Amino acid sequence: MIHIGVDYYPEHWPRELWPDDIAKMKAAGVTTVRIAEFTWGLLEPREGEFDFEWLDDIVKQLGDAGLEIILGTPTNCAPLWMYRDYPDTLQCEKDGNPTFTGIRGHRCYESPRFRKYAARIIGEMTKRYAHDPHVIAWQIDNEPDANHCNCPECTAKFRSFLQAKYKSLDAMNKAWGTDVWSGEITRWQDITTPKGPLYSPNWLNPGYLLDYERFAAQSTADYVRWQYTLLRQAVPETVPITTNACFCGHTIDFHQTFAPLDIVSYDNYPEVRIPEDEEAVYSTAPELDLMRGVKQKNFWIVEQLSGPKGCWGPMSETTRPGMIEGYGLQDIAHGADMVLQFRWRSAARGAEMYWHGLIDQSNVPGRRFAEFEKLCARVKELDWLEGTAPRAEVAVLYGPEQLEAFGIQTQSPGLDYRPQLRAWHEAFASYGVNVDVIAEDAPLDRYRVVVVPCHFITNAKTVANINAFVKAGGTAIITNRSGVKDAANGCVMQALPGAFSEVCGVTVSEYDPIGERTVKVRMGECELAGSLWADLLTPTTAETVAVYDSEFYKDTPAVTRNAYGSGHAYYVGVCGKRALRRAVAKAALETADVPHTELPRGVQLTTRESDTVKARFLFNENETAQTFTVGGERITLQPFEMRIDRI
């Protein structure tokens, strides 16, 4: 069964509205409702005084209506009295002072006192609802981010993290290279979290900063695991526990955070307008495939775009016709077994009132709600997808350390890790093949093509994995800025791509960080282009696939291919524009003998399958209708139309 539903905030509305809201949900076809993840202040208005009457009521009303409930632990926002009475429960800013309150997410994950109070409110919730048959899942906190708190407790935890990792100061100093600028640390207590509002991270030691990001990720993962343990003790095994992930300023390590949890959930907010720039990579399909890849199984969308975005800046434009239905089905096409729209109705009060729901504050259902009704109806017809999941022959490696390391040191203006990963995903997806986005240490044997974009921080295990994959007949694509760094975020002392030089049969003699400048590239007869970065390549055993056609390195290799064992490894020295990326992707698909399809830009062909059934999804992520041929059939898709075929 595919769950379809909404995020609902009964506490924001007069109780008189609840029955009508629930009736409308039922009529629309909603199956599932998420509630309660921000309600601590209501549930414990004064220290130790609890008021669950209203929550009992709405849980009962939803349950009575046959709706599934996902309950959120309300720990993202502690009540104001806690922050005022116990400032040690507050995160501290880059200047070391407690953050100013008034919004959300202020809690310090590591604060013992915060954890004590959080455990109590969670206990009060599970006491009441752990065995409610309508509560089908629990969500931990809300959109946890990597812990960047600078309080004394977190500082101490960071020191302990480093002590546990390095054992000795000598080892740590050596790893970080603190002999640059007399940065030697001779006493553990001299270490702090990275502070100082006046300096950009570019000024600080990159080894120290990457370890700090690792600590920040681990601290949040610990916090989530801690809540999971509390919940798991109270909640039946059959009730899954999740949390809702997102990309943000301090993104969590998805793999580490979700490791103990039962299912991955994601908050998906695609663009409301398709960019006019032909080079723009705009789909959130890479993120959907990444979420599926975290556990290599299906996942949930617990927040999905429902209207104009706003609040943390001016409002965006509204969703185009077809988007709500189309984007919801796109989630499913990529392996989502649940889609909850954020939110039922736009808030009438509070800072988030312009992050629009399906229904406006007027409570008059309109065009967007009508689309949601269509989506519900479509989803209802998809029972036959039960047990299916996307299966891919192409994988793209994702590593949270790459994300962080590129954030710590910008390589060239405009060059960043996630955009490169997204661009390579799109290059393959544009040929109508399923793509997995998987952890760097995931097994590769099920794939025929593996893309390794900007694999900056390198470790021997991943290199060995990739070498073995290629040796066994696989096709790998490895791009510039791979093999650059060791685990300590220091540069390796060998010709780039370092540990990948062997499999790629090429070395980088030097590089040109060209930023927004365009460099011409010639691949066979094709005039293509790249930008952002240009490696100057010296093939050892590789053949040349494409050459630069401008700059002082005109006519030297830009892309190479190396036969290695039974397989091949492409090295891509330049950040290609879309046509170049697609040319390389096509060459790789042909090398690996993966069937593929020519599709108009923005049209997506994916599949879900089980051993008994297969579904084909054709989605037009464009603002204009598209006509094309697939499998001999002439197909026209309206803007954002999703066609689903059982094949």
Add this chain to the structure above:
Amino acid sequence: MIHIGVDYYPEHWPRELWPDDIAKMKAAGVTTVRIAEFTWGLLEPREGEFDFEWLDDIVKQLGDAGLEIILGTPTNCAPLWMYRDYPDTLQCEKDGNPTFTGIRGHRCYESPRFRKYAARIIGEMTKRYAHDPHVIAWQIDNEPDANHCNCPECTAKFRSFLQAKYKSLDAMNKAWGTDVWSGEITRWQDITTPKGPLYSPNWLNPGYLLDYERFAAQSTADYVRWQYTLLRQAVPETVPITTNACFCGHTIDFHQTFAPLDIVSYDNYPEVRIPEDEEAVYSTAPELDLMRGVKQKNFWIVEQLSGPKGCWGPMSETTRPGMIEGYGLQDIAHGADMVLQFRWRSAARGAEMYWHGLIDQSNVPGRRFAEFEKLCARVKELDWLEGTAPRAEVAVLYGPEQLEAFGIQTQSPGLDYRPQLRAWHEAFASYGVNVDVIAEDAPLDRYRVVVVPCHFITNAKTVANINAFVKAGGTAIITNRSGVKDAANGCVMQALPGAFSEVCGVTVSEYDPIGERTVKVRMGECELAGSLWADLLTPTTAETVAVYDSEFYKDTPAVTRNAYGSGHAYYVGVCGKRALRRAVAKAALETADVPHTELPRGVQLTTRESDTVKARFLFNENETAQTFTVGGERITLQPFEMRIDRI
């Protein structure tokens, strides 16, 4: 009598210059001089030690020369010794710490100690000059802004303000909707002013923020009223007391602040170069009409542009030939009975030396001074304007809460309240009709057209006023983002334009916050355009005046007109470009049967009248000469030329 003169800072210059300065003023035709508003440090060099000798001297010299004096209370800048010895007299910043000194305006309006010292220096001044026959008016402080101090005193005052307003925490929590994100406030002492340098206001509760802005406005108004009371006790009834208003980062509530004062004063700094963008709305005429509207009577300009602007950024270009004369007369055309140029001579020292006066530091009178002499001569001929004032049939509503609420939550990139108000003012002014800019609760019965731009925060009284106005035969124009919010800055739970739906005969089914994107609009045969915002409209009783001609809502209404009682209400769902605004304005003028004139862009036709005399002002606010026909007469105006006819 129209007063003409200068702001003069004798304390900045060697005393030897004073007689020559005064002689030059007299020769030029100056009638009035403002002095002393920043001189506390000189008047009280050490605590309790007063030195008025120099001020006695200049007051005497000016008086002896027959010049009128406006005396400023010097409270904008307390002496440095006060800030050093009594830090509680300093404003506190967003981080809670006292502001760093060194510039101006540091005083905390609410500090009891500051008020004690301020009362004493004001007392010393009134003791000496209250009955000086040459002192024709007093100015309170300088350019007061809304109180954004974060000191303990102001924090306590803010709490008291909320307690007085809401009585109970429950009522306040409900108004603000603090159940969003567990923001419930359960103890008055937990409330602070909005702090935190790291967060934008977009993150904070909008109800809380709007109440804070109300407090900030009231606090400043209280401060001004407090000084007024002190002055009024000492100064004869016949001597008016004012303060000088301006738009700034934290703009005061003009109506509230000026309520107790005798006359409105304004600091007018128009552009020095006319923008080349045809869409630019550049005249300060809307502000002049607003200042007249504050008390619905004539007002004073106590600071007027005299040369290049500078100091808080690089210098601007210099004033074009004709500007000083033309802009001064434009003030008068809009109801100013006094024009003081800022300043007599550019400062030779201090941070403001590049905010240029009429004469440069060289003390060699040049082109700008010669223009001022012409202005004086023109003004001298305008005695017959005595008792005249502009009378308008068109009014635009202005509300300080709209200004603040748009500042708290940007609606769409580029959409803001004051620009929209200015744009609608210009649309009507471009037809040569007088326009009043009036308070939202002002009586409307004297008008035939009332424009209600972006009336965001809505109250029943204003709605009733407007409904009654239309019912009685008036023509109203109500624009998008009207009727959106209740008094607590929460969204109303009804279809927009909410309380205006009845008079407009239309509802908004949804909206598209289009930002800088242009949307086509068709009005009759005309191809027009809008941007920033697009309401999708469902007329109930209204007729369609214009439709969208692009986007997914092509051919649906963009502008409607509703017959209501004996009058009509236009609803304008889109932020029109200039041509669209003017088309709607023209339609409204025709609906309301208001005579109007076609004029070149930038040419302004306004009138002043009494029961016995009427003056017509024709002003060319362009850098090029303009030729046009008015009343059958072919007229050419040179750049910035003002023609004044007694008709």
Add this chain to the structure above:
Amino acid sequence: MIHIGVDYYPEHWPRELWPDDIAKMKAAGVTTVRIAEFTWGLLEPREGEFDFEWLDDIVKQLGDAGLEIILGTPTNCAPLWMYRDYPDTLQCEKDGNPTFTGIRGHRCYESPRFRKYAARIIGEMTKRYAHDPHVIAWQIDNEPDANHCNCPECTAKFRSFLQAKYKSLDAMNKAWGTDVWSGEITRWQDITTPKGPLYSPNWLNPGYLLDYERFAAQSTADYVRWQYTLLRQAVPETVPITTNACFCGHTIDFHQTFAPLDIVSYDNYPEVRIPEDEEAVYSTAPELDLMRGVKQKNFWIVEQLSGPKGCWGPMSETTRPGMIEGYGLQDIAHGADMVLQFRWRSAARGAEMYWHGLIDQSNVPGRRFAEFEKLCARVKELDWLEGTAPRAEVAVLYGPEQLEAFGIQTQSPGLDYRPQLRAWHEAFASYGVNVDVIAEDAPLDRYRVVVVPCHFITNAKTVANINAFVKAGGTAIITNRSGVKDAANGCVMQALPGAFSEVCGVTVSEYDPIGERTVKVRMGECELAGSLWADLLTPTTAETVAVYDSEFYKDTPAVTRNAYGSGHAYYVGVCGKRALRRAVAKAALETADVPHTELPRGVQLTTRESDTVKARFLFNENETAQTFTVGGERITLQPFEMRIDRI
């Protein structure tokens, strides 16, 4: 002998690499190596514990290889234990709090405790190496900047500086004009350094700010002199002591700082890509000529661009082919007798790893190193330059107070002192003449043309010097914004160019700060253009050289020339575009009868000479080859090619 070499950081690398590095250096032709300037943490890992073993070793290895050593005092970076145990050794930020550690340059120059520890480590170094025959020079600290620390010690020193300068508060208040905005200072203790992160300097008193910059410059000069004295006592007279200067956020006063030192050193980082904008002035030749001008003798380059720049932002593009050789020789052409490339090998760890050296972290010498080898070979052939230096007939005046004063008050958007100085330098250099950039109080009698760009802060001595120079037959060019200010950064009370009016025979009746707007200028038959600033001129005795050809001052003088004594003074009222600047420069060269040459843009012709030998340098600072005729010879230079002829 011209020294050629590298900056080397043996402490960053395994000791096993040292012998190979040294062998490579020798093979390449390196003569000189700078080491040790950031190694305090290694040398004194714990308070009072010293470890010089490693430094002894590398000094010995380098010496044994016959390489010259420059030793840096390691005081830029104190060890972390010092900052942690003694926070009074840390600089304080604009908010008064100690700076956060983690990077470099944190030490407070004025901290007595810091000086105590610094003296000790310097003593330990000199004890060991003062008499090492291979140590040919010492470098003090690293890139010292003007002291902007806000700690109590520096605040007290700033007060003392003011007390010493003004003696009385009255004199200081008068100089600064504190009567503006009640800024009177009545007690010395009320003075602080300029603080407050929320305010731009534009808000603060310009007299106060300029004195603060003077203090900041003097404080750093004192610190450098203090180290010089320590070193001089220990180091033989024959061993020169220097420091490495650069332009930065708080640039030192080069003349004052280098006064006690034996030689000037500079860190030279030219552009890696020649800007495409034809108006761009991109060469660092003006800075080279300035460094030579500081002592009016040859100088050293101790850091020279070797590859992509990075770390404090994204990486730049890489150096184009020819740049490393060409730029190194350009240093020599302008009077450098040493060129050290920064750095031998890019760091593998630490925040500076992307500021690239000659060899990448791979330690595989590539294209850039090969270029360096060519440079070494070229330099080796230049022994005959011994004793030669550039001799110039054209000088440009440089004043650190102008730099600071323009930083304190931006005059017009885009108008700044250093760019104007650079632009005038380029105008003359483009005619193949040597140009000196000299102190404002330097003797002028050796020159035939003296350019005085934006001589804002004026003093009688300089004016007298210039007047005497012109009177004696010299040709001066004085530009807009000259003669504006007195020594207290207040505006002079006379018609501009103030004290220069006499020699220029012209006064400024008013000015138009036109920013980026372009104004047309007509000079003879030539249609030229300017921007940024336009003075409206009234010649008294001058003749008109060029007139404005647009704006309301069309046909009035823009450039004038005045016969004064036996010489001539040009006044340039507008900031000319390149063609206009060159037209004026050519006119001046002709007036002064200085031989000159037409060269393509970017081609530079300079000379070094002694009484016995003369070298001609022809450098093509372009990315394209250039062909031109010099002295009847047809010459083609490849991109960045330097041709050196003995003539």
